[in-house]
Amino acid sequence: MTVKEAADGIEVDTGIFACRFASSGKYVLSSITRAGREVLRDGALVLLRQDRTATADDAQVTQQRFDSAITRLTVEQRGPLRAVVKVEGKHANAQRQWLPFTLRFYFYAGSDALRVMHTIVFDGDENRDFVRGIGLQFTAPQTAQLYDRHVRFAGVDDGVFGEAVRGLTGLRRDPGAPARRAQIAGEAVPAITPVVEKLLQYIPAFGDWTLSQPTADSFCIRKRTTDGHAWLDSAAGTRASGLGYLGGPGGGLAFGIRNFWQSHPAQLDIRGAHTDAAKVTLWVWAPDAPPMDLRFYHDGLGMDTYEEQYKGGLEITYEDYEPGFGTPLGVARTSELMLWILAATPARARFAELAQALREPAVIVPTPQTTVEAGVFGRALSLPSQTPPGHAALEKQLDWMFDFYKGQQDQRSWYGFWNYGDVMHTYDFDRHEWRYDIGGFAWDNSELATDVWLWMYYLRTGRADAFRFAEAMTRHTGEVDVHHLGKFAPLGSRHNVQHWGCSAKQLRISTALNRGCYYLLTADERVGVLMCVQNEGAR
Secondary structure: OEEEEEOOEEEEEOOOOEEEEEOOOOOOEEEEEEOOEEEEEEEEEEEEEEOOOOOOOOOOOOEEEEEEEEEEEEEEEEOOOEEEEEEEEEEEOOOOEEEEEEEEEEEEOOOOEEEEEEEEEOOOOOOOOEEEEEEEEEEEEOOOOHHHOEEEEEOOOOOEEEEEOOOOOOOOOOOOHHHHHHHHHOOOOOOOOHHHHOOHHHOOOOOEEEEEEEEOOEEEEEEEOOOOOOOEEEEEEOOOOOEEEEEEOOEEEEEEEOOOOOOOOEEEEEEOOOOOEEEEEEEEEOOOOOOOOOOOOOOOOOOOOHHHHHHHHHHHHOOOOOOOOOOOOOOEEEEEEEEEEEOOOOOHHHHHHHHHHHHOOOOOOOOHHHHHHHOOOOOOOOOHHHOOHHHHHHHHHHHHHHHHHHHHHHHOOOOOOOOOOOOEOOEEOOOOEEOOOOHHHOEOOOOOOHHHHHHHHHHHHOOHHHHHHHHHHHHHHHHOOEOOOOOOOOOEEOOEOOOOOOOOEEHHHHOHHHOHHHHHHHOOHHHHHHHHHHHHHHO
């Protein structure tokens, strides 16, 4: 692993691929090369904004595009086994700069993988800044024959959708069994029968492809020849893994969004795959979905005085309310992206392995026995096997509680870009529904110290599913439930129908205590920053 810094940028070489960053401009990723071949270039963040949601029949909607504008480039770690490069900036066009971002790129010696952590902080006006789409976009040069250019998408679990830009199967004239087998396998196509070779130009080349996950339980794959022509429905399913691929026998790029369906709406786009400069976009908010609406959910209900706010809010819906306090200004969201710089189109089995690595990346953690012996998380920590017989019922109840909340997350679909990781606060036994629509009884926002309970439960049991659940909650509660800029920073918002909706801004929501276990186990840079901000605020 080598990291070279210069006045105009940074270059990182893992031994497998080299990546270049510019210190200014709009391209957060200048280029990536493997064995001298350019796999990616001109990587930039793209943001689509609307000035309204277009709910009225005659609404006139104006849309703007913003690209990343770099303000700072930093090497946070330089090896020898891992390097971390941080890129900071805002989304900008000729009229405006807004929506600050932080990107962290993680490189590993001898690895073809590049991990990307993508953080945004909302600093707009929720009444006129409706995000239509936000993602990472780059150019992927293509040189192979159109029938050797392959597109892959990971479906449910190990399911793989794989086709070529120009298909050779199912034709009226046979290109030959070797050609068909090679194309299906993603290998270089050998000689094609003369009759088909003469007619290749009449076989449509599909340049545009999309994997869209609008909800937690449905995805679709579509393709078209090019802009201006109709889309064809290619495949559909429930919960896509969120991994795509574009390339050929000489190399290619796998790209994906972790927690793809959990953090819907998400989308992967390939455009112009039939040209020598395809465009790939990883949308953490899908432009095919309705725009992001962060406005407060009611008009104040006449609560114009403190007396009315007490009687009309706390006394009936348990909601702290003051005008202007339920603002999303300063809330953040961190997403995890992955790129694999590959020497050739991966076999379907290998592509399924990459999808599994995207869904559940490997994590090095101590055993529960080691954790208890180390005493880092407290000397009172014990193993379930050490529990006195008289406390066996308590251990059983703890197991039941975790399994219950995990099941409720799926049954109640506690998913979505702004929701994934949180749980609900209080149950409505009459409706047999969580009180998702009743003031302070809805999203928990750490108020019941759920974060701490989950991490203590994981440390004692070592359950992988408990780690993943607690990890998602740490990401969410440290980002979405906290104001990172504005007059309420660095406080969090007490429980509410919306994560930022409560007028009670409190340290117990944003406290570093909720993030300490995850940081000590992973040394995650973003979570470390969040903890430092809280400590500075406390001083």
